[in-house]
Amino acid sequence: MCNVIIVDNDIESSEIMKEMIREHFANVILLPIATTRLELIEIADKYSIELAIINHDTLDCFKAHKFLLERFPNLKSIVTSRKADFKNAQKALRLGMIDYLLKPIDADFVYALDRGIKSINQVSLLDIENNDNQNTSLTLQHKVLRFIHKNYAESLTLDVLANYLNMSKYHVSRLVKSILGMNFSEYLLIYRVEVAKKELSTTDYPISEVAMNVGFNDSTYFTKKFKEVTGLTPKRYRQTYQGQVTIADIQV
Template identity: 40%
Template sequence: MCRLLIASNDSSEQNLLQQTIHDSFMNIKILPFASTQAEALMIAEKYVPEILLIAIDHLDVDGFLVKREIVQQFPNIKVIILTACTDFQSVHQALRCSVIDYLLTPIDSNELKFAIDRSVKSLNQVSLMDVLNNKPTVLAKEQINTILDYIHDHYNEEINLATLADIMHLNRHYTSRFFKETVGMNFIDYLTTYRIEKAKQLLMRTEESITEISGTVGYIDSTYFSKLFKKKVGQSPHQFRKLYQGAHTPADLRVVYH
């Protein structure tokens, strides 16, 4: 989950930005709005944002100064400048400040989404490198739990690497490597294991038929489900139910990082 800070004292602009982001990104948490330099610095120190949207026309002080002060404390933060200024000096200053994008107001929602998407991809690639170097960051841990939460909420639907890549704004190759390196097994093995654990719970708790349980955990073909269950558990669903119905419920599979 990427933390994003909006620095602007225009309430209409704040609301528009917030709505656009909420509608398009499920892996971004918007921090409390900052209307002044002091608020921006205070919120940044408290929440450590990964992305900064700063409206340099709508602050009581030099927006570039706010940006520089925040970046000094958080050098990996991705900054997107929002402004009505089209003069070369402003654009040049933004480029010298190493912003990831320079958007003209009024904001085009597609350009905003593209800029945020670039920011998230850049952050995720850094997280992957940290994981590969055995130095998982807080961001990497939050990102993998975002993926796992999605799997746990949608395990009974059709999920593939493309689905996860869209959520995390990564390509499939990066998503596959990130998942494998962080969780310790590939995506399909994790999904299968989680579905089988859910099937075990239903076999032990309910009187639902094998066909119903198969559909409930995401397998349309109950014959395939039964073969897969036996391969993973060593018993058919019917045998498992006969032995364990009413017994203790196995804990949900969950990878939690502290």
């Protein structure tokens, strides 16, 4: 099950989202709706939150995301807004948020929520099975994700992926965007950070070794990118969460 909170003071939109969630997701527990910052704090004190749908017109979504992430390090967030803001959309993806959606809420909300819930529920975004007998029937989308998930620790680039698929870099770039809702480098970074979070919380490996294990040759650069995604340095993350079981214990 996945605990989901809607942070929005727009009652009509909140009801629409609630109905869409109930219709499409049986594995979701809807927490009380937060319409103010104070309500969000009170709910966060009472419940474990795994996915937040934050309306940027109600609260600063980035501050709210950071607040929740400090309490729930594997949190996933979706941003909604009535304002089309390319810079905010870019920032949301850079911070590892699932999507930046414009109101009125439509089918894109279901797809974004599906991606968030699947990543939380310890499966790949497209339910990739570790079963070699299924290799011949893998869809192109499965092949893309499996290749990234198996080779994230290498010097993986869009060119390498394009060569593997025997496709042009342009077409692979569009394919990855359509599957993940973000570009190749953004997803690779988020996936590497998720694996690093697991190592930091469950092992005593030096941070430089963790960086190497997830594909970073420079531990300083790793620290910078890790903090961009999580809001914490690797050292601080380990001090806070070592020994805890991570929600996003993704398959590698």
